[in-house]
Amino acid sequence: MSERISPLLPGATLGILGSGQLGRMLALAARELGYRVHVYSPDTDSPAGQVADREFVGRYEDLDAVREFARTVDVVTFEFENVPSVTSAACAEIVPVRPDGRVLHVTQHRLREKGFLAEHGIPVTPFRAIRSLADLEAAAAELGLPAVLKTASFGYDGKGQQKLRRLDELPAAYARLGGAEGIFEAWVDFAKEISVVAARTAESEFRAFAPFENAHAHHILDVTFTPADITSALTDEAVQLARRILESLEVVGLLTVELFVTGDGRLLVNELAPRTHNSGHITRDACLTSQFEQQLRAVCGLPLGSVELRAPGAMANLLGDEWLAAGGVPDWAAALADPQVKLHLYGKAEPRAGRKMGHLNTTGSSVADAVERIRAARRRLTEGR
Ligand code: AMP
Numbered sequence: 183m184s185e186r187i188s189p190l191l192p193g194a195t196l197g198i199l200g201s202g203q204l205g206r207m208l209a210l211a212a213r214e215l216g217y218r219v220h221v222y223s224p225d226t227d228s229p230a231g232q233v234a235d236r237e238f239v240g241r242y243e244d245l246d247a248v249r250e251f252a253r254t255v256d257v258v259t260f261e262f263e264n265v266p267s268v269t270s271a272a273c274a275e276i277v278p279v280r281p282d283g284r285v286l287h288v289t290q291h292r293l294r295e296k297g298f299l300a301e302h303g304i305p306v307t308p309f310r311a312i313r314s315l316a317d318l319e320a321a322a323a324e325l326g327l328p329a330v331l332k333t334a335s336f337g338y339d340g341k342g343q344q345k346l347r348r349l350d351e352l353p354a355a356y357a358r359l360g361g362a363e364g365i366f367e368a369w370v371d372f373a374k375e376i377s378v379v380a381a382r383t384a385e386s387e388f389r390a391f392a393p394f395e396n397a398h399a400h401h402i403l404d405v406t407f408t409p410a411d412i413t414s415a416l417t418d419e420a421v422q423l424a425r426r427i428l429e430s431l432e433v434v435g436l437l438t439v440e441l442f443v444t445g446d447g448r449l450l451v452n453e454l455a456p457r458t459h460n461s462g463h464i465t466r467d468a469c470l471t472s473q474f475e476q477q478l479r480a481v482c483g484l485p486l487g488s489v490e491l492r493a494p495g496a497m498a499n500l501l502g503d504e505w506l507a508a509g510g511v512p513d514w515a516a517a518l519a520d521p522q523v524k525l526h527l528y529g530k531a532e533p534r535a536g537r538k539m540g541h542l543n544t545t546g547s548s549v550a551d552a553v554e555r556i557r558a559a560r561r562r563l564t565e566g567r
Contacts (some may be wrong), residue, residue: 189483190256192216196478197255197268198230198278199223200262202472203236203528203538205230205459208261211474217482223262229528230261235477242269252276259435259481263290263456264336265514270508280481281435281456285398286407288431289456292365293334299451302430304423306451307442310365313445313472315356321366322352331355334363343401345369370450372442376410378424379462379544381436381480388428389476389486390421391469394461401535405556406461407496407549408468412443420449460499460538467524467543468495493545496552498560500540505533512563517542523559 185341190196195210198205201223209219209230221230222238231237236254240247242265252258259280260270267290270283281513288298292309299306310321312331322329327349333342344355346366354365375398380390395410396403404457410417424439431437438459462473471479471487479486504512517523528539542559 187219191482194218194256194482195220195235195254196481197222197251197258197273198234198467199242199258199265199273200259201225201228201230201234202261203229205229205261206528207463207472207526208235208458208477209233209472210258211472212478215475215478215548217478220251220255221250227531229530232529242266245269245272248272249276257481259457259477260286261457281431281433285433285435285437289454291335291438291533292332292453293363295504296365296453298431299427299454304427305449305452306371308368310366312356312359312366315353318352318356318366319349322346322349325366325368328369328558330367330369330514331359332365332367333359334365342467362479370442370452371445372450373445373447374410374412374443375452376412376420376441376443377406377461378420378441378457379459379476380421380424380428380437381476381486382428382433382437382487383480384434384483386429387486388425389489391419391462391465391473391476391489392491393417394464396440396461400536402501403460403499405498405553406464406495407494407553408464408491409494411549413447416443416447416449423449423451427451435480436473453503454526460541461497463526463541464495464497464543465489466526468492470543494547494549494552495543495545496549497555498542498556499538500527500542500560500563501535502533502537502539503535504560504563505539506535507564508567510567513566514563515532516562516566517559518553520559521546522546522555 198221201221206229206236219234220236238251260275359383376393391412438455442450458473466472503548524543
C-alpha cells in the first residue's frame with residue numbers, strides 16, 4: 183500500500199549537498215516554484231551558491247557544520263554522489279535525505295553498484311573485483327582482453343579508468359591503482375550509449391524521460407540528443423529497467439541509468455548516478471518538465487511533472503577548451519544567431535581544459551536537424567576568433 187506523505191510545499195527550504203552546475207540548475211528550478219534553497223559544499227561563490235538563498239561553506243567531514251546546515255532546511259538532496267556517507271547520515275539525524283543514504287552507499291562504489299544490479303537480475307557488463315595483481319590476472323584470463331580497469335570509488339567522466347589491451351600491461355595497470363580497490367570490466371563493443379533519467383516519489387509514482395542518446399569525446403559527454411535512435415521496443419525495455427532499478431533501490435528522488443546498446447541490440451547497464459545527469463540538460467528546453475524540476479518534485483513529495491517531449495532536441499557541452507580555442511571569451515552572439523539555440527552557463531570563473539562550463543540546447547524539426555544546428559552553433563563560438 184502506498185503511504186500518503188504530506189508534500190513539502192513552496193516556501194519550504196531545500197538543502198543541497200554539493201554546489202556544482204547540477205545544484206545550480208536544481209536551485210533555479212526550485213526558486214521558480216517558490217522554494218528557498220541552501221547549499222553546502224567546500225567551495226565559495228560556487229555555481230549553485232551564486233543562485234541559492236544561502237551558501238554554506240565547509241568540509242563534508244565537518245559534521246557540526248553539516249548539522250548546522252541541516253537545521254536550516256526541510257529536506258536534503260544531493261547533486262554529487264561522492265558526498266561521504268557520514269555527511270548524509272548527519273543530515274538524516276535532522277531532516278529527511280532523499281534519496282536516502284543506502285542509495286548513496288550503493289551508487290558511490292562501482293562494485294557495490296554492479297553487485298546490486300546483478301543480484302536483481304539487471305544486465306550489466308561482466309565484471310570482477312580487483313584487490314590484488316592475482317585478481318587482475320585471473321579476471322583477464324576469465325573475461326579476456328581488451329578490458330577496462332576502473333577504481334571502485336570516486337570515478338566520473340572516465341577519471342581513474344585504464345584500457346587494458348595486453349597481458350604484459352597488467353602489473354603496471356595494477357600499480358597505478360595505488361592500492362585502491364578496482365573493478366575489471368569486460369570491454370563492451372557497444373553500438374551506442376543511452377541514458378534514462380527517472381524519478382520516483384515516496385508514494386511510488388514513477389516517471390522516466392524517454393532515453394537520451396549520448397556521444398562522448400575524450401570520455402566526457404559531448405553531444406546528447408532526444409529521442410534516442412533506438413526501436414520503441416528497446417525504449418520500453420530501457421524504461422522498464424530503470425523502473426526496476428528505482429524500485430529495488432527504493433529511490434525517492436531522481437536517478438540516472440547509463441546504458442550501452444550492444445551491436446546485437448541488447449542493453450547493459452554501465453553506471454547509475456543518484457541525481458540529475460549531463461545528458462538530461464536537454465530536458466530544460468525540449469520537455470514539458472526539466473529533470474531539475476522533476477528532482478525537486480520527487481524530493482518534496484509533489485506529483486511528478488509530464489516528461490512529454492515538446493520537440494526533438496540536442497545539447498552540446500561547452501568545456502573550458504572553447505575559451506582556450508577562442509583565445510578568450512567565446513562568441514556568444516554568434517552561437518545565439520540561431521534563435522532556437524539556448525545558452526546555459528554555470529558561472530565558473532576559470533575555464534580549464536575539460537572543465538564543464540556550460541551547454542547549448544536546441545530543439546529542431548527532427549533529431550538530425552537539432553544535432554546539426556547545435557554543432558553549428560558551437561562551432562560559431564570560436565570560428566571568428
Ligand atoms: P564510466 O565512468 O563508467 O561512465 O565510463 C566513461 C565512458 O567510458 C563510458 O561512457 C564509455 O564510453 C566508456 N566505457 C566505460 N566502461 C566501458 C566498457 N566496459 N567497455 C567499453 N567502454 C566503456
